[in-house]
Amino acid sequence: MPSLNLNSMDTSVETLKTADGTPLKKKLQQSLFRNKLRAFGLVSPLLIFLLFLFVLPIALLLWQGVYDPRFSNLMPETSNILEDWDGVSEPTEDMYAALVVDLVNAKKNKTIGKVATRVNRELSGTRSLFTSTARKASKLKAPYKKSLKKVKKKWVEIETWQAMKVASNVYTVGFVAAALDYKLNADGTITRQEEDRRIHIKLFIRTLEISLIVTLASLLLGYPIAYLMASLPLRTSNLLLILVLLPFWTSLLVRTTAWIAMLQGEGVMNDLFVVFGFAEDDDRFSLIYNKTGVLIAMTHILLPFMVLPIYSVMKTISPSYVRAAKSLGATNWTAFWRVYVPQTIPGVGAGAILVFILAIGYYITPALVGGQDGQMISNFIDFHMRKSLNWNLAAAMGLVLLVIILFLFWIYDRVVGIDNMKLG
């Protein structure tokens, strides 16, 4: 009924004109456009900032997960000829000739190190093959297959050529495949990585598992605190709020290190366990440098991110709802569970998402206290960024992580609804 009214109003509006004769709709749009322009002007500094310093760098970095022009730029002749090679037949003399041309140039341009690094990732041991051969490349004579074989026998092995073929792909799924424990072969097929080399899937699962446990643990610990704070008088709750925020005043590193002092073998917790007879002095609990340590330290560090959104939502819930429920005959528990808790869902949702997303990308804490079974995917992204310098693989792992997070967001949106989230 009301919608019908609106429709009839719409048709009458179309014919309306302002005092100077311009159609009302047009005039309205003009004035709205000015407002929109103003709004855009206000956000544009931030928009530009985010675009250039956040979106663009991330996009460029992730792009590296599928884009790797290094080999084909530095070894153009070889790359050209490798494109037509099927990856299994015997390499031809033309291929060897192209290789020597590229090696001579690479040596001259001091780019041979990059080429060697790239191919070495596909086939171990080829780094020195490239660097040492390049030194002699200018003196090599045709037939090149024979003279290269004389320098190193590896040149006539098909694996070397297959590695080069894989490296010469500019657009490649190789790194994403590697991030998922698969392997891209020279003939374009993708096969599962050998069993004792599979690591990433396990890491992704472990990362999700740790994040989920940390989220649940901080919900279980944070909900009662938030409830207490929301039900106390303002002065007391402000004091509690300061206590909750206190950890933010110290650096993450200090807090993590403090947990090491607390949880280590000769640490405070274990000393207490020994004093109270929960553990033998020479058989203490391993609470740190493993997954347990990561879970404890991360739950503590991320707890405020759970407490604050829940608290801010709880604060807005009038006590009359629970009273109403009780007056309607609900027990304390029913009133809490059926009436109070559902109203805190927006806060719980926001807190859980916040903690989960933060946890999934956490890396300092697991790096410091993770030991061997507490490492997360971000530690390996960091490893490939800083240590092994395999930025393509790091980007591919980041890409997979991003896809997983977006997928989880999608699930969350379907189940809870993203607009049903409230930070305060």
Place this chain on the structure above:
Amino acid sequence: MSNKNDSFVVFDRVQKSYDGLSLVVKDLNLHIKKGEFLTMLGPSGSGKTTCLLMLAGFETATHGEILLDGKPINNIPPHKRGIGMVFQNYALFPHMTVGENLSFPLEVRKISKNDREEKVLQALEMVQMTDFINRKPAQLSGGQQQRIALARSLVFNPDLVLMDEPLGALDKQLREHMQYEIKNLHKQLGVTVVYVTHDQSEALTMSDRVAVFNDGQIQQLSTPDGLYERPENAFVAQFIGENNKLTGKVKSVNNSEVTVKTSQNMEIKALKVNCGEVGTNTTLSIRPERIHLNRKYKNKVDATIKQLIYHGDHIRCLIKIDKDNDFIVKIPNSNIKSTLKIGEKIPISWDTMDCHALDA
């Protein structure tokens, strides 16, 4: 008037203190009959809401006993008292639809699904809101939410319904309409209602009896007309309706009539209601509409018109009767209006029976 045996709700010497230093409710004794509509009226902080919360079970009495249907309920938790309640902000559960809100008290009472649906529909019909069963509270107007809150408090057939300023958030017109509807429902269902408000007109139009609260005590418990016509003390006279007051000393007492000498040495005859012996201070109370612009009645004064305010059906006239006191007079809107002028001297008079001598 109150025999303990036919009282449905009894407050027996109830006291309440929050801080252990002062009493919010001082020695409250109140008997409410079954089916009665009783309003607790008073300014904020007078203890009326505390009484309601004690009855609902959300506050415990510091001393004394509250009886419901003859049984003491001090130790019964709120959800077992079976009392319906309507809150000031309605307290409709925002995450549930109207239907779910109404069904909630039935669900927790483990009533079967069919019966629940039937009762919910009945309750919605009662407040003419059947079409809104699937709406969320946020999609309803204030008046509609009010009706749903009312329906929810009645859906499980409680014998007693408490209402805590339920109409406070509505605009005037809607409020008057809802007053009428609540009164109607009360008549229809025969349920006992305890209603808290600070709005005296609401109290007067809806209630069987009104308990006027001030300073943690019931100042007067009476029918609406009793409160207005025969206020028992100066607070009630002042709080209920408009009132003109004069202060003075009792000069003589003659049965039910007292002579009072005001500060300006005026002698006034008044009805003895609640004043002391000769020589004590007293407050005289006269309703504006009982003052006449003539010299026909026993107490006669010459006054000067200070202000005239047009009110449609009547004219409010502020007059100066002596150095210290101004009176308000309501003059029915007739021809006389045109003749009155500010600064004009007019004679006024009022009957002894309309002038009540109350406590100081």
Place this chain on the structure above:
Amino acid sequence: MKLKSLLIGVASSTLIVSAASAGSITAVSWGGAYTKSQVEAYHKPWTAKTGHQVVSEDYGGGLAEVRSQVEAGNVTWDIVDVELSDAVLGCDEGLFEEIDASMLPAGSDGTPASDDFIPNTITDCAVGNIVWSTIFAYDFEKMPNGPKTMADFFDLENFPGKRGLRRGPKPNLEMALMADGVPADYVYIVLSTEEGVDRAFAKLDTIKDSVVWWEAGAQPPQLLADGEVVMTTAYNGRIFNAVAAEGKPFTIVWDGQVYDIDLWAIPKGAPNKDLAMEFMVFSTETEQLAAQASWISYGPVRQSSAALVSSYHNQPDLKMAPHMPTDPKNFTNAIQNNFAWWADNQDELNERFNAWLAN
């Protein structure tokens, strides 16, 4: 210091004025006691001599930062202390300036530089400064009859308790093989075969469940002090520092040490390249290298420095020579980290190591 480097950064990036006239270079090193030894032995004397300032910055090793600076064309570092493998890798990738070795002066005893520097410490792009070593250490107050050999490190039966190891294959594989009885000279030969790598991992398997993995050089002395491990591999200078400066009761086991060298390298396009070269030459002179050895127990790469090395800077009784990796008594069973072998195999072995660790 931060403000200063910021100001210098602003000055060098915004002003067209030649940065060299500012008379300042940014030297990047590993931080802690090691950087302090360089500040005392190199930076201060150089400033005193030339008037140029040295701004000190810390990093965690690796080529990542150098690579991103060079590739972005925004180089802010003038000289970097790198490991040999990174010096060679970076040189191959064109990340470092080439060095003219003839600039290096003869040693204080007159030996020409080419003979004075121990072999393999001058590369195309870098000049060595110290020899450092990965050793293992234990707390002798807790273990009076402590381990003596690398094999003891892997002996959980006679020496029960947790071990600290660097997270990564290097140099754990070498140590595992030495513990398994492979003579130092044959370690890389054995490692070059599939079976050799398997053998090393199998040896590591025997203590895997008792290992606490460390990453930063500061961690192992801390792990040892906290009692979290009974013995741990570590950089020898860190353990020495804990003993000399903090009085910790740690003992170093030199058997099976894997030594390596650190070098100065200049990133390609360094803003103060010429000054950095000057500084590189100055700091690798005999006297400066010898002076550094009185602050930390890393050995000078010039043989002529050895004669000048005496005692710890504030403890005349603490002779430095016995604490050097290169001291003959410590050098009986030692190997040099084979950077070429690692350059070929580290991708593969990192991958295998990570998978091994996670499984």
